[in-house]
Amino acid sequence: MEFEDEVVEEMERELEEMRECYRSGRTREASWRKSQLKGLLQLLREREEEIFRALHQDLGKHPAEAYRDEIGSLIKSLNYALDGLKRWMSGKKAKLPRIALLTSAEIVPEPLGLVLVISSWNFPIGLSLEPLIGALAAGNAVVLKPSELAPECSSLLANAIPCYLDDKAVKVVQGGPGVGEQLLHQKWDKIFFTGSVRIGRRVLAAAAEHLTPVTLELGGKCPAVVDTLSSSFDRKVAAQRVLGGKFSFAAGQVCIGVDYVLVDKKFSSTLVETMKVVMKKMFGENPRESRSVARIVNKHHFIRLQNLLLDPMVKSSIVYGGSMDEDNLFIEPTILMDPPLQAAIMTDEIFGPLLPIVTLNKIEDSIKFINSRPKPLAVYVFTKDESLRRSVVSKTSSGSVVSNDVVVQYLADTLPFGGIGESGMGRCHGKFSFDAFSHQKAVMRRSFLVDFWFRFPPWNDHKLQLFRSSYRYDYLGIVLTVLGLKKTDRVSKSVQTSN
Amino acid sequence: MAGAAQEEDKKLFDSGAASTLVGELRDAFASGATRGYRWRESQLRGLLKMTDDHEQDIVAALRSDLGKPEPESVLYEVAMVRNACKLALKELQHWMMPEKVKTSLTTFPSSAEIVSEPLGVVLIISAWNYPYLLSLDPVVGAIAAGNAVVLKPSELAPATSALIAKLVGEYMDSSSIRVVEGAVAEATALLEQKWDKIFYTGNGRVGRIVMAAAAKHLTPVVLELGGKSPVVVDSGVNLQIASRRIIVGKWGCNNGQACVSPDYIITTRDLAPKLVDALKNELEMFYGKNPLESKDLSRIVNSNHFNRLTKLMDEDKVSDKVVYGGERDPTKLQIAPTILLDVPRNCLIMNEEIFGPLLPILTVDKVEESFDIINSGGKPLAAYIFTNDKKLKEHFVKNVSAGGLVVNDTTVHVAVHTLPFGGVGQSGMGAYHGKFSFDAFSHKKAVVYRSFMGDAAMRYPPYTNGKLRLMKALLGGSILDILRAIFRRS
Numbered sequence: 001m002e003f004e005d006e007v008v009e010e011m012e013r014e015l016e017e018m019r020e021c022y023r024s025g026r027t028r029e030a031s032w033r034k035s036q037l038k039g040l041l042q043l044l045r046e047r048e049e050e051i052f053r054a055l056h057q058d059l060g061k062h063p064a065e066a067y068r069d070e071i072g073s074l075i076k077s078l079n080y081a082l083d084g085l086k087r088w089m090s091g092k093k094a095k096l097p098r099i100a101l102l103t104s105a106e107i108v109p110e111p112l113g114l115v116l117v118i119s120s121w122n123f124p125i126g127l128s129l130e131p132l133i134g135a136l137a138a139g140n141a142v143v144l145k146p147s148e149l150a151p152e153c154s155s156l157l158a159n160a161i162p163c164y165l166d167d168k169a170v171k172v173v174q175g176g177p178g179v180g181e182q183l184l185h186q187k188w189d190k191i192f193f194t195g196s197v198r199i200g201r202r203v204l205a206a207a208a209e210h211l212t213p214v215t216l217e218l219g220g221k222c223p224a225v226v227d228t229l230s231s232s233f234d235r236k237v238a239a240q241r242v243l244g245g246k247f248s249f250a251a252g253q254v255c256i257g258v259d260y261v262l263v264d265k266k267f268s269s270t271l272v273e274t275m276k277v278v279m280k281k282m283f284g285e286n287p288r289e290s291r292s293v294a295r296i297v298n299k300h301h302f303i304r305l306q307n308l309l310l311d312p313m314v315k316s317s318i319v320y321g322g323s324m325d326e327d328n329l330f331i332e333p334t335i336l337m338d339p340p341l342q343a344a345i346m347t348d349e350i351f352g353p354l355l356p357i358v359t360l361n362k363i364e365d366s367i368k369f370i371n372s373r374p375k376p377l378a379v380y381v382f383t384k385d386e387s388l389r390r391s392v393v394s395k396t397s398s399g400s401v402v403s404n405d406v407v408v409q410y411l412a413d414t415l416p417f418g419g420i421g422e423s424g425m426g427r428c429h430g431k432f433s434f435d436a437f438s439h440q441k442a443v444m445r446r447s448f449l450v451d452f453w454f455r456f457p458p459w460n461d462h463k464l465q466l467f468r469s470s471y472r473y474d475y476l477g478i479v480l481t482v483l484g485l486k487k488t489d490r491v492s493k494s495v496q497t498s499n
Numbered sequence: 500m501a502g503a504a505q506e507e508d509k510k511l512f513d514s515g516a517a518s519t520l521v522g523e524l525r526d527a528f529a530s531g532a533t534r535g536y537r538w539r540e541s542q543l544r545g546l547l548k549m550t551d552d553h554e555q556d557i558v559a560a561l562r563s564d565l566g567k568p569e570p571e572s573v574l575y576e577v578a579m580v581r582n583a584c585k586l587a588l589k590e591l592q593h594w595m596m597p598e599k600v601k602t603s604l605t606t607f608p609s610s611a612e613i614v615s616e617p618l619g620v621v622l623i624i625s626a627w628n629y630p631y632l633l634s635l636d637p638v639v640g641a642i643a644a645g646n647a648v649v650l651k652p653s654e655l656a657p658a659t660s661a662l663i664a665k666l667v668g669e670y671m672d673s674s675s676i677r678v679v680e681g682a683v684a685e686a687t688a689l690l691e692q693k694w695d696k697i698f699y700t701g702n703g704r705v706g707r708i709v710m711a712a713a714a715k716h717l718t719p720v721v722l723e724l725g726g727k728s729p730v731v732v733d734s735g736v737n738l739q740i741a742s743r744r745i746i747v748g749k750w751g752c753n754n755g756q757a758c759v760s761p762d763y764i765i766t767t768r769d770l771a772p773k774l775v776d777a778l779k780n781e782l783e784m785f786y787g788k789n790p791l792e793s794k795d796l797s798r799i800v801n802s803n804h805f806n807r808l809t810k811l812m813d814e815d816k817v818s819d820k821v822v823y824g825g826e827r828d829p830t831k832l833q834i835a836p837t838i839l840l841d842v843p844r845n846c847l848i849m850n851e852e853i854f855g856p857l858l859p860i861l862t863v864d865k866v867e868e869s870f871d872i873i874n875s876g877g878k879p880l881a882a883y884i885f886t887n888d889k890k891l892k893e894h895f896v897k898n899v900s901a902g903g904l905v906v907n908d909t910t911v912h913v914a915v916h917t918l919p920f921g922g923v924g925q926s927g928m929g930a931y932h933g934k935f936s937f938d939a940f941s942h943k944k945a946v947v948y949r950s951f952m953g954d955a956a957m958r959y960p961p962y963t964n965g966k967l968r969l970m971k972a973l974l975g976g977s978i979l980d981i982l983r984a985i986f987r988r989s
Contacts, residue, residue: 100915107918284961412611414601447907448887451740457793459794459795464570
């Protein structure tokens with residue numbers, strides 16, 4: 001008990017120091033922000049091998065996957081932020097009506113203060129540093145808590161960040177749920193959380209105590225609607241993208257990966273055949289030997305995924321793959337055809353290399369199917385039919401929609417990345433990250449020279465009429481009233497007698 | 500029996516009733532009824548017509564609930580709702596259009612856009628001080644964005660609440676827009692339900708309760724709260740004009756019961772007496788020698804708040820700082836405009852949002868010291884400064900954090916629809932007005948369109964070093980790097 005109190009006291013002391021540092025104004029300077037972003041670029045460049053090693057250790061990721069999804073994506077985001085920083089930091093003028101003489105208005109972004117970033121284990125470097133980019137670009141002091149379930153990456157960040165960034169304003173706190181709880185009880189100016197729906201609720205509840213705004217990047221079951229495709233080229237591309245969108249991203253442990261597929265009953269066997277060919281190409285005859293399949297992060301998740309296949313009706317629906325190796329935390333990329341809809345594999349977010357294919361009588365039924373479930377982070381649709389595409393975009397609701405591909409929205413700096421409903425709230429990437437960690441302050445400047453004398457009491461019908469005209473931007477009316485040429489509305493009897 | 504009939508009318512609005520209500524609205528929303536332009540336009544027109552047709556009823560209700568003078572009702576409530584409707588009607592088609600965005604080499608070839616879609620069924624809880632405005636202004640945004648809406652007006656302004664319930668029932672589509680009147684029990688029942696967004700205007704204590712309830716369902720919220728909005732008054736300004744603008748922002752706004760009213764003043768020791776004189780002069784010109792009799796001041800909303808405010812004024816070591824006013828009339832629930840000079844930093848009146856006709860003045864040696872005082876408290880909804888010193892202005896804008904700032908005036912930013920209106924820190928989260936209202940009630944969905952062409956083998960397993968090189972070049976490098984990577988053997 002005593003030890004814990006000491007730890008909490010130490011944490012609170014450090015946080016107070018960080019707030020002091022923020023109050024000194026250092027983090028607000030453009031030069032500071034630039035130096036931090038450049039520091040991150042340097043970190044990624046100089047520590048690349050270490051990062052590859054840590055990601056391989058924690059998740060069995062191949063360097064190509066690690067670069068594509070984490071390092072490369074971060075470099076792109078950093079360059080984009082460095083390029084846009086000056087523009088983002090400057091205020092934006094707000095238009096005023098002509099009646100507002102000698103007045104100016106603008107929206108000025110300012111940092112929120114001391115912010116907390118909690119990241120998840122599946123993209124432990126990417127999901128830690130991507131929000132960090134936004135927080136630093138916006139001029140905040142930041143505490144980062146990486147996931148303890150990716151321990152090599154967590155220590156890498158804890159060791160490297162102080163070497164490249166301002167260690168008085170940017171700190172890494174390592175630890176498990178206990179440390180997470182302690183952090184959540186502190187007062188932050190913003191919390192950015194990436195993780196599960198269950199913990200997301202806890203984060204939001206903790207934030208409510210201090211009225212702290214939050215961004216929650218959660219998850220969900222992202223469906224891929226695959227229409228009947230007559231061209232074999234299109235079929236191959238669709239299969240590649242869907243399967244890649246499941247198995248090539250941390251073995252399916254990815255929030256915007258394809259969770260399940262929806263397909264017309266009549267097309268399903270053709271699709272599965274095409275998929276089997278593509279699977280062989282991607283993972284070879286012996287996927288366990290392939291260096292292209294990431295590992296399951298730990299025993300707990302391995303058992304969870306294993307349990308999804310325990311149900312005999314689910315197990316019998318496997319049409320490809322299915323083998324597991326607990327010692328190596330390896331699960332073979334697996335495809336299932338029509339597992340029962342009430343089974344856990346169809347009700348919970350899978351977050352693993354199991355791909356159910358659900359067949360429908362007609363592909364249009366996929367809209368109702370998707371809408372009867374919680375809103376996911378992404379919806380994917382593969383089709384050449386414009387009206388089906390339009391239906392999916394306008395009739396379903398999700399963080400994002402991609403037509404004829406998967407996951408690519410993650411790389412787009414100009415698109416907001418975020419969820420809705422149970423898949424999250426708030427957004428990031430590009431300028432949206434900057435905005436997520438900023439307060440857009442309204443600023444209005446007036447002159448002493450011009451005033452509307454009728455603004456001031458005592459009130460009379462004349463002034464009331466002028467109010468009416470001003471608010472209608474009825475300039476002629478104002479002039480006429482002032483000149484005494486416009487009839488004034490009489491104050492109503494009911495108002496007069498109620499005094 | 501008459502008694503039984505009355506019982507029947509006053510059916511308890513409990514969790515079950517709330518759940519049924521939400522279910523009905525969800526069905527309405529799911530049917531797509533609220534999504535089309537025509538529905539949104541018709542509802543906005545209905546709201547506008549309702550406000551136009553019943554202006555006098557609204558003024559009368561506000562008079563009954565708050566003693567609000569007609570010009571304030573017209574200016575701050577009726578006109579602002581009307582303008583919000585007109586702006587939304589004018590801009591709606593534009594707001595509803597998807598926003599095309601540029602795509603880059605990493606997703607080539609592709610096109611992308613951001614599509615605004617309604618959130619679904621939203622709950623709006625409003626406050627008692629501007630009961631018509633704070634109920635219907637957010638409703639304008641919710642409707643414009645295509646949502647189904649439940650509005651719960653404040654029970655502390657009962658005439659306005661009843662009027663809104665009646666009028667909304669008459670003028671708007673009741674399959675998708677409903678009003679629930681009531682107090683804590685009804686609000687609690689509503690907050691237990693799952694909403695797609697909750698928009699709350701009120702105080703920080705209840706704001707926390709709202710956010711905690713929202714957390715259970717992962718519901719996003721907008722909280723328009725309050726704080727102590729300071730006014731810094733520098734030397735070298737026209738004190739007469741400054742005073743007028745402070746007075747109209749304080750006592751001219753519901754007798755100080757407004758979230759953006761100047762709460763307290765900070766000025767230099769030298770300037771304070773002159774400022775007090777200027778304020779006294781203008782106050783007398785506006786409200787006469789007997790302000791308690793003036794018809795141009797709202798009354799205090801109820802005896803709870805009346806008692807709260809008199810306690811602030813009468814506190815030991817504070818009551819002797821009154822330099823103007825101090826009169827009160829409990830039968831009329833009226834407190835005269837009151838100025839206090841040099842109150843201690845740590846007293847009740849300086850520790851909570853005043854929300855009433857009391858204006859304390861703090862004095863400092865140098866005006867720059869005021870910024871530290873302001874920043875030592877919670878971030879307010881608004882902060883004001885009167886100065887002609889350019890450097891001080893810029894220092895203020897840069898270093899004082901608040902929802903919104905005004906230089907050389909008070910409260911006027913609230914009427915500018917191109918400025919986001921909302922708080923930061925303790926004063927709230929989220930913003931609205933103008934297009935910000937539409938955005939507050941919309942989900943901005945990212946949509947990417949790709950073709951089946953333009954695939955890159957390097958995206959897919961099996962992973963090789965060659966693919967790694969190419970990826971590095973594409974994501975981080977130059978054209979030269981890309982060419983090099985393509986032509987080099989793996």
